[in-house]
Amino acid sequence: MNQPANILVIGAGISGIRSALDLAELGYKVCLLDRAPAMGGILTRLDRQFPNNHCGICRMLPMFDRDNSEEFCLRKGLSHENIEVLLSTEVIAVEGNPGNMTVTAVKQATGVDADRCIGCQECEKVCPVEVPDTFNAELGKRKAIYLAVPYQMPNQRVIDLQACTRCGECVKVCPTAAIDLERTPETLTFENIGGVVLASGTGLFNPQDMDIYGMGHFPNVVTSSAFERILSSSGPYQGSLIRPSDQHPPKKIAWIQCVGSRNPMIGADYCSSACCMISIKQALFAKERLGSDTQTTIFYMDMRTFGRDYQRYRDQAEKENNVAFVRCRIHSIEPNEEEGNLKISYVDHSGKPVNAVFDMAVLATGKDPLRKLPDFAAHPGIIATDAVSEWMDIGSSVVSASGVSERLARMLSSAGIKPEKQATAPLSDKVAGSPHLQVVLCSCNGSLDKVIEENQLAAELKKIPGRIDIMQAKSVCDAEGLDQVKEILLNGPANRVLFAACNAQVFRPKLKQLAAVTGIPKEFMDVVNLRGLTENAASHDLLGEIMNQLEMRANRLFRKKITPADVRPIQKTALVIGSGPAGLSAALALAAQNIKVVLVEKKETIGGNFANIHDAQIREMIGQLMDEAKDHPLITMHTDTEVINNAGVAGQFVARLRHANGAETTVLHGAAVIATGGGKADLPADTLADNKIISLYDLEAELNQPGIDAANINTVVFMQCIGSREEPRNYCSRICCLKSLKTAMKLKELNPNCDIYVFYRDMMTYGESEKFYTQARAKGIIFIPFEKQEKPAIKIESGRVLVEGYDPVLNEPVCIEADRVALASGLIPNPVDLVASTFHVETTQDGFIQEADSKWRPVDTGREGIFVCGLARGPVRADEAVQEGKAAGLRALRILARDTIPASQHSAYVRHAICSLCERCIAVCPFDARYVDPDLGRIMVDPVACQGCGVCAAECPNGATLIGDFEEYGVMDEIEAALG
């Protein structure tokens, strides 16, 4: 990074990475800190995620202006021009005001100089100290000098100074003198910081704090995060699902939900939200790995499958994969006679006690109740992500982090802090000339001298056709060595560089530096791992190997060209469709950054469901958004209007609006946010056979009438999941449980003697809303669970409304005569057919707009430049819709805040002269990045949408489309060289 940071992000987990990337993509300089010696937080320990059992972590990376970042699996780390990552660093104090803060941090000594360590692992080989492997939940061992995360690149070691005995063996073998055991912590001061994002996470509950689970005593009781490690190939057992005690595959595994959650006795009156889904996922993986006859049992109280696609995931696990779900919170885990096995007692659905024996138990742990926010958390200018106070799944964390980025960006722009326009280093004139390769042989402080000399590498290299200069350096890790290379590149004729040195990943930062100084693009530089090749003793023809590798890379470099870059000017106007809380938040987020917003609302008035909202807090929140939007000079409202057409590509769209009176308007815009919302689902007419039977929404409205007299409402029954969570509407509507609780409590307030019964399937009071459930019970409301197939029945007998159900706790039928029966009918999206076809975005089977990736790109659609938020995407609470709106606004801002977007070096381009216009490339493009320009009669590539995957180039039979940096001729030459 060439300028000092103006934003600090504390915590380099999912939220921190998302937020840092958001702000970096806007052009801010960000410093991303983590107290751990590796970045990634818990992400690095998860291989696959629900509800699709895929990974996809890389989808968080920037999708345009990709040259600013390294395109590698995010597990390896994050590398972006505008982000500086500082590990083993903890903030201790914050001073000053937003816009001008001073932050003090301590960087712990890791014992290894990251600038010198080349990741050769010599130190690790000789270290005599073994300690439990913290990365693998202590299920294996590691050395005191170690790699914090195995995929981490550069793979530089750190020393666990608490375990280190200072024997000095590592110091002796380090070829680059990178180890210094006497280093002390360093205090870092960051000045002129505009704002700070606090994304330090919630920590994980440690079940050893409770005596009932036997964690720490019984080896086969593991936490869910340990189970993730056991499943992982990079885990303690190389991906074999075996239990710790005897390394045998378990046949019966129990998952225990709510360990450390939903337990006011330990200060945990909250739900950790993600654990239910994690357990289902783990059970599915256990079945996949060990065979379908593996018994998997999940002990739960409520399966909180509240995400849009989660209920179907659970149903599938239960019906198709035979995962057993037992609704009972277990008391404790006890050892069984058989070695290592575990006895778990529970009561079944009918209340009968069962003593079961399992081979292994997984404790579904969530948020750590003991984790406290740092003292400075409340300091003005610090904005915390929700994931600091709540444990949440990846998708929610990502939305929340982007919401925070939006708030921070707004804070900075109101403080007058704008991202610095980045001057891209000009390319050297030499680059356009014919290829001339500089080979740099690094002897790694003499340790590779022997290889280089014995094999006469310099002489051999001369045989490679093309212009080649060769130099030998003592060490390019040293400033001196690197300066030597710079000198030669600046003054010599070479316009391409090939290093024969060590690990390419270690080298990459140096290549960037070199590129900045010399004007030779980093794509024109490459590294061959000479050290790695030399160490591989299996080779019987070392010279052949080395020369193969060098010639492969040389050939590629010789044939590299600067990709002709299309620069797309950006239409700095946003189109927002829908004016509910999501749409308004998106519009305001953009307007706050000086982007013109055209807000289109199908209805006569803005505010979405505002008229139907009775919760005072939410009313105030939305009311405020409405007022702000109405008054905002940059927001133009079009009510009674629909978008009937949209064409173009990200940055340059043309939309056609039609007013109800038929008048049409054209809007030029650069990005659109779809926030078409949704509303209450209607109840089937036959359910409303008596006027005492009403929808939950109607009861809420009734109780919120001014001067309501509830004295005659003495018995009320709430029934949850009417029409929801079963086909065809097999998703949780997310708002009903909380709404029923709030309505019931309101009723208790109005008439304390009122008897209230809630029939529910699973109370979906995720996160902090669990407290409402606790409060409602404390107020004497009775909750009766039922299963989908045993719904309570409503009967009308001579004017009396009776609800007949079954109480599994008492194991007896219940029959309640009710003054009101409130049916929770749930939410449905507004029709999206028109908007989906207009914007060419996909929809889900339930009629929501399909996002690009529910975890990593939750508010993007499959089309770059089109975003989605709120109820249009899936059921959400109003406050969540606001977050999504902000996040969507911020995603759109990445495009709209720029004047132009250049294509990445590594994008597709078309050689029109030989293109046959067969359009196969258009058919296979996964990002809709290609189209025919009808005027030119040419295939065009949208540089914003193109990700450089190269499917088009492989599909094109004659090389009319090529991928920058991966041109076919270069690859062909590389293959030829590889085979010598």
Add this chain to the structure above:
Amino acid sequence: MVKSMSDFQPKIIALVCNWCTYTAADLAGTSRLSYPANIRMIRMMCTGMIDPKYILKAFLDGADGVFIGGCHPGDCHYINGNLKFKKRMAGMEAIIKQFGFDENRLRLRWIGASEGPEFQHNMTDFIQTIQDMGPSPAQGIMVL
């Protein structure tokens, strides 16, 4: 120029996806999971980028085997490039088979980013397979 089986060192081209398999290869490296060195790894951004020409070029230039490693279905950074390649692969198998290259000399496997051991295992296994089959019929023939 037939070599005896014992000193047959197969030449193998591995075309691997930048995101998953390449990460797994690196992980195998940092985890000291060694595999025979005679694999020439070429990083592709995606298996979907692999042109049939690359496979033909490799075989005709004397490769004893071509290994292709991509992301597990659903994990592709580019949504489904891996499945697009898989489709192309079927035709390629038919072609190379007809011209006397055992179909098993061309292998496609999904290897996820964290699957360092799988990478090692796949490499070792593929080399073994190729060693068992012996040198490519194109070895030593001037085919280009």
Add this chain to the structure above:
Amino acid sequence: MSVYAMVKDTSVTEAVKAALTKLISQDLVDAVLVAAKSPYSALPMPTLFANAEAMDGIDPLAPAAPFNAARQAATVSRQATGKRLALVLRPCEIRALIELVKLNQCTLENVVLIGIECLGRMENEVFLRHAAAQGDVTAEFLKNTSLQDDITRTCKMCEQFEPAHADIVMSTLGMAENSVLFASGSETGEALLKELGLSPAEKPAERETVTKQLLEKRAAFKKEVFAETSEKINSIEKFEEMIGTCLNCYNCRQACPVCYCKECVFLTDVFSARPETLLRRAQKRGSVKLPTDTSMFHLTRLSHIAHACVGCGQCSSVCPSNIPVADIFTTVAAQVQARYDYVPGRDVQEPIPYLMFEEKQKSGEPK
């Protein structure tokens, strides 16, 4: 249900001519593309007629085709012009044309496809020899089965001599002398047959027998060729031997109706061998045979078009080195097409296999 009509004239060619000229004279189409003799050569060439009077020399049933006319058909139907065209094509030409439609090289909008039942074509010189000897080769060919043995090797293994996908099909197999059976293959075709005022007829019963016999003969020969060829190219050494005389003239790709690239990749920088590359190769291997990349060329072309090969045999016909290119291509194509369950020209709506892939798949090994 097909509608049939029978036309009997002084010759089959006259019968066909009568119907085709009417298409123009009755303003049913604006132009007809059909093979016609020119004053300069007996070899019929695809010719675009806009005037019925000019159609005297048409000879669509001649056992000759100097090239697969799908390319010419695609040229005239590259974009919709607003004019209605009738394209008179052989089955392999129609199949190739359908592939070209999928590849966006032409459109069937406002096109009437008229298919000819094709008993095969002769190599040009064979045809010209017969023409020199006896004038109307077409009439003689349809009558004389021994003449029918003079068709190309590839035609002898063709089982798809009955056109599919045509609006109108004109057949002669099993018909009385000088008679042509017109059949509709679509509503458009049915309407046109009505407009032409042709007398309705039944399909002659013996047609089926004759067709079946021919099919059996062709199938048997195809099997033979495939087996023989497969054996001949089952090692890269044998293949090298087979194409050892390849000159890299690219005639085969020029003649191939589904090799649609504006410029072949072998003519681009992807393959143009640079001197340093050639020298390096020579350095490493001792020698380099030139022209280079011959086997690479054929294998790459296979990888590009094996799924789409319609087996017209033009590649063999044009090879100056007499390499049985079509034997190789049809043999490999059959295997590739089987893997994809794809038949080129089967259905214009059927996407080419590479554009169809499983969107979702459970994790696991690819095979």
Add this chain to the structure above:
Amino acid sequence: METLTKRKPSLIKQQAPLRDSTHLMDMCMACGTCSAGCPLTGVDGFDPRKIIRMVLMGRDEELIESKLPWLCTMCGKCEHACPMGINIISTIRTIRGMVDRDKVPGMIHKGIELCLETGNNIGLPEEDFVFIIEDVGEELAAMPGFADFKVPIDKKGANILHTLHNKLVNTQNEDLVHWWKIFYAAKEDWTVPKQNWEGVNWGLFSGDDEAMKLSVGRIVDNMDQLGITNLMYPE
């Protein structure tokens, strides 16, 4: 369905003590932790969760009349893990206390009455008690290694006051010596009161607060009078 479910105010709920004011009995979410842990769940229909649910539904009479509350051994396993901190045992005791005394099962209430009258649950007169324990003491002294053993009775200033389970005194006196052997070996300074030696507080079991308090008070009095600060109360 015949009977309508109707919630009634529960006296049990009002009287049952809370663990603390933040953990109300109403907070029970019927999660099953107590039932899963209780060694008696399923025995004669016993289920701690069910009892709490019945209390919340105001089914006092039913509970008071049933034998469910009497099945509990008061081991406390349920409460230990209850995430809502519900005082399950105290609740069950409260119910027992609301049962008419003549309906208290077995000899418990009779024992309480005897205890109030005589100082022990079996109404054993003081001289009989002294005779029994001295007799057992002598038997122990006759065993090798226990020479000079003597049961210290009402010894002032001893370190430990030792109460006894009536069963040991009544029918199983051979078990008395186990403790005494330990005391002897440890050279412990201990004593047994000749009055109010009862070590089983049936008032605690039956929910009879008055009787419970009285029994406890008597032991405290003994300690005061003998000047003893440590109590050993083996049940």
